Amino acid sequence: MMHPIRLIVCCGLLLAVSQLDAFEAPPLTPGEAAAAANDYQRYCALCHGADRQGGVNDHAPSLRSETLLRTGFPEFILFTIAYGRRGTPMGAYFEEVGGPMNNDELYRLTRWLKEQVDVESIDLPAEPIRGDLQRGQQVYTERCATCHGAEGEGVSAPAVGNPALLALASDAFMRYTIEHGRDGTEMIAWGEVLPAADIDAVTAFLRSRETHWELTKPVLQPPPKVGQYVLNPDAPAPEFQLKDGLYVMAEELNRALQEKRRIVVLDTRVTSMWQIAHIEGAVPIPYYHDGIAGLTEDLPTDGAWIVAYCECPRAAAESVTRKLRAAGFQNTAVLYEGIQGWISLGYPVFVGELTEPPQ
Ligand code: HEC
Numbered sequence: 086m087m088h089p090i091r092l093i094v095c096c097g098l099l100l101a102v103s104q105l106d107a108f109e110a111p112p113l114t115p116g117e118a119a120a121a122a123n124d125y126q127r128y129c130a131l132c133h134g135a136d137r138q139g140g141v142n143d144h145a146p147s148l149r150s151e152t153l154l155r156t157g158f159p160e161f162i163l164f165t166i167a168y169g170r171r172g173t174p175m176g177a178y179f180e181e182v183g184g185p186m187n188n189d190e191l192y193r194l195t196r197w198l199k200e201q202v203d204v205e206s207i208d209l210p211a212e213p214i215r216g217d218l219q220r221g222q223q224v225y226t227e228r229c230a231t232c233h234g235a236e237g238e239g240v241s242a243p244a245v246g247n248p249a250l251l252a253l254a255s256d257a258f259m260r261y262t263i264e265h266g267r268d269g270t271e272m273i274a275w276g277e278v279l280p281a282a283d284i285d286a287v288t289a290f291l292r293s294r295e296t297h298w299e300l301t302k303p304v305l306q307p308p309p310k311v312g313q314y315v316l317n318p319d320a321p322a323p324e325f326q327l328k329d330g331l332y333v334m335a336e337e338l339n340r341a342l343q344e345k346r347r348i349v350v351l352d353t354r355v356t357s358m359w360q361i362a363h364i365e366g367a368v369p370i371p372y373y374h375d376g377i378a379g380l381t382e383d384l385p386t387d388g389a390w391i392v393a394y395c396e397c398p399r400a401a402a403e404s405v406t407r408k409l410r411a412a413g414f415q416n417t418a419v420l421y422e423g424i425q426g427w428i429s430l431g432y433p434v435f436v437g438e439l440t441e442p443p444q
C-alpha cells in the first residue's frame with residue numbers, strides 16, 4: 086500500500102523511512118491519541134482549523150477529507166508535515182530541519198489524522214499518467230486557474246505548481262484528487278464534469294510544470310539570546326502610525342531598521358522557516374510558543390516597539406500579538422505585508438545556509 090514518492094534526499098537527511106511499517110501497527114493507544122490531538126491543536130489548528138476542516142487561515146486544505154486520507158496516507162501526509170512546502174505558509178515541522186517535532190511525534194500525528202477518518206487506503210498505480218499537454222493547459226486555464234492561480238501559485242487553493250507538492254504527489258494521487266475532488270471543500274469532483282481524457286491531460290500538464298526539488302538540510306543557526314532581543318538598545322524608538330490600530334507597513338518597518346531604531350522584531354512562524362530566511366535580527370517566537378508567561382519575561386516592558394510577522398501574511402503574527410497585548414504590552418504591531426510581501430518589496434532578509442556540504 087506504499088505510494089511512490091519522487092523524493093530526492095540529500096546530505097544524510099531522511100525521516101526514518103525504514104520505520105514506515107510503523108503505519109501497519111495497531112491503533113494508537115488512548116494516551117498516544119490524546120498526545121497527538123494535543124500536538125494538532127498546538128501546531129496545526131491555527132490554519133487547518135480546530136476540527137481539521139481547513140480554510141481557517143491561508144487557504145490551508147482540509148485534513149479530514151476522505152479523498153486525501155484514502156490516497157495521501159502515510160507518506161504524502163508525513164513528508165508534507167515533516168518538510169513543508171517552501172514558498173507557501175505550510176512550514177516544515179521536523180526537528181531535523183529546525184522544526185519543533187521529532188520523528189515519533191510526526192508518525193503519531195500522521196497516524197492520528199488517519200484514525201480520525203474512517204476510510205481504507207487505496208492502492209494507486211505508480212505509472213505516470215499521459216495526456217495531451219496542450220489540451221491540459223487549456224483545461225487548466227479554463228477550469229482551474231481561478232482558484233489555483235495562472236501559474237499554479239495558489240490563489241484561494243493550494244499552489245499546484247509548487248515543487249515540493251509535485252515531488253511528493255504521484256500522478257495517480259493528483260489524478261484521483263482531480264477526479265474525485267476533496268469532500269467538504271471547494272475542490273469538486275471534476276470526474277462529474279470533464280471527460281477522462283481531460284483529467285489525464287490536466288494531470289499530465291501539472292506534472293510537465295514540475296521543477297527540481299531537493300530536500301536539503303539547513304545548517305541550523307542558534308536563535309538570538311534573551312539579552313539580544315532588543316535591536317539598537319540605546320537608539321530612540323521609531324514612530325509608527327498603525328493601520329487599524331494593529332498593522333505597521335513594510336516601508337515603515339524597513340525605515341526603522343535602516344535608521345537603526347530601538348525595536349524588537351518577532352518571527353512567529355514555525356522555527357524551520359526562520360532558519361531558511363528571516364528579517365535580520367528577528368527573534369523566533371513561533372505561534373505555538375509555550376504560554377505567554379515565559380515569553381513576557383524575555384521581552385522589554387518599558388514600552389519598546391515589538392513588531393511580529395509571519396508568512397501568511399498575518400494569522401500567526403496576529404495570534405502572538407493578541408497574546409502580548411493581553412499580557413499588557415502596549416507598543417505591539419503586526420507587519421501588514423508579512424515576510425513574503427516584505428521580500429517582494431525588495432527589503433533585506435538574512436538567508437540561512439541551506440545545505441550542509443555532502444559528507
Ligand atoms: C500557517 C498556516 C499553517 C499551519 C500552522 C500548518 N499548515 Fe499545513 N498547510 C498550510 C497550507 C497553506 C497548505 C497548502 C499549501 C499550498 O500548497 O498552497 C498546507 C498543506 C498541508 C498538507 C497537505 C494537504 C494536501 O491537501 O495536500 C498537510 C498534510 C498539512 N498541511 C498538515 C499540517 C499539519 C499536520 C500541521 C501541524 C503540524 C500544519 N499543516 C500546520 C498551512 C498551514
Ligand code: HEC
Nearest residue numbers: 139146147228229232242243259262263267270271272287
Ligand atoms: C473553486 C476553486 C477550485 C477550482 C476551480 C479547482 N480547485 Fe483544485 N482545489 C481547490 C481547493 C480549495 C483545494 C484544497 C482542498 C482541500 O481542502 O483539500 C484543491 C485541491 C486540489 C489539488 C490537491 C492539492 C494538494 O495540495 O494536495 C489538486 C491537484 C487540484 N486541486 C487540482 C485542480 C485542477 C486540475 C482543477 C481544474 C480541473 C482544480 N483543481 C480546480 C479549489 C479549486
